[in-house]
């Protein structure tokens with residue numbers, strides 16, 4: 001079976017207007033290209049075409065999410081508000097979540113692409129799937145948009161998988177450099193969706209993503225935050241995947257894995273400081289593919305989130321899709337080559353140890369480590 005690749009031209013037509021980095025222009029901020037811009041994603045598409053990998057994937061057109069599907073996660077009043085902005089003047093749907101003219105329909109399709117990924121994998125049309133969803137989703141909360149995210153694509157896809165396929169254990173792993181606050185909020189009291197966010201500590205949003213935020217009620221223990229210090233590179237990430245994410249996933253035994261794939265931990269990202277290389281993305285993708293093989297019959301989908309380096313996001317994303325499909329192209333990383341992984345330093349190790357200590361309350365694998 002092939003790897004599915006899901007996108008629609010309209011994803012590149014969602015318009016944030018001009019801006020300066022992530023702020024609207026005005027005052028002393030001279031207008032510039034808004035940082036969440038179609039180019040990063042379009043260039044992923046272009047590189048896949050140029051290197052010939054695209055024709056070896058099964059390209060799938062997404063359907064739009066229905067209003068009912070969106071409202072499994074978002075308040076009807078919020079959905080109405082987004083539609084109204086989209087139909088009229090456009091504007092901010094919350095905190096740095098610009099809705100342009102027509103963005104409502106594009107956001108429905110972006111969420112629908114994540115749903116399409118779930119369907120195409122769970123009906124065995126493809127072996128796994130990558131959705132180039134835009135606008136992204138992981139910051140969006142039930143009642144408001146945050147950080148370029150309008151509807152929470154992965155949360156909507158997880159709810160769809162529960163309803164249509166009766167899944168009881170879904171793992172959402174969010175490796176975007178920013179904390180997946182929206183997804184955390186949706187599933188904070190839920191023990192059927194295990195949410196893990198690995199991110200740069202206290203980057204965005206303000207004051208969220210602490211290791212000690214572990215879930216509530218029956219969801220206690222099913223929310224795992226892995227905040228890492230700025231500068232953590234490939235080795236630190238891989239270590240966190242192997243020493244935290246692998247053992248927890250092995251105990252949880254997910255029936256489906258959903259990745260919030262933000263490539264903004266990449267080393268040239270203007271909104272992240274994490275120094276990951278494309279080779280590092282290969283390595284962490286492999287960890288997750290192996291977990292899917294061991295527990296979920298290989299069922300895993302990737303949904304695009306952030307990533308703002310026009311130059312580097314395409315190469316990082318290409319490596320992910322190479323691993324998913326098992327097809328290596330002749331594309332080398334022009335920026336870092338296949339440089340050896342860096343080393344885990346003491347500050348990164350302390351951050352990892354802190355998470356293990358916090359999670360030892362909930363996961364057997366860590367209990368013996370801590371009591372020693």
Ligand SMILES: [Zn+2]
Pocket residue numbers: 176177178262264305306307
């Ligand atoms: Zn991000």
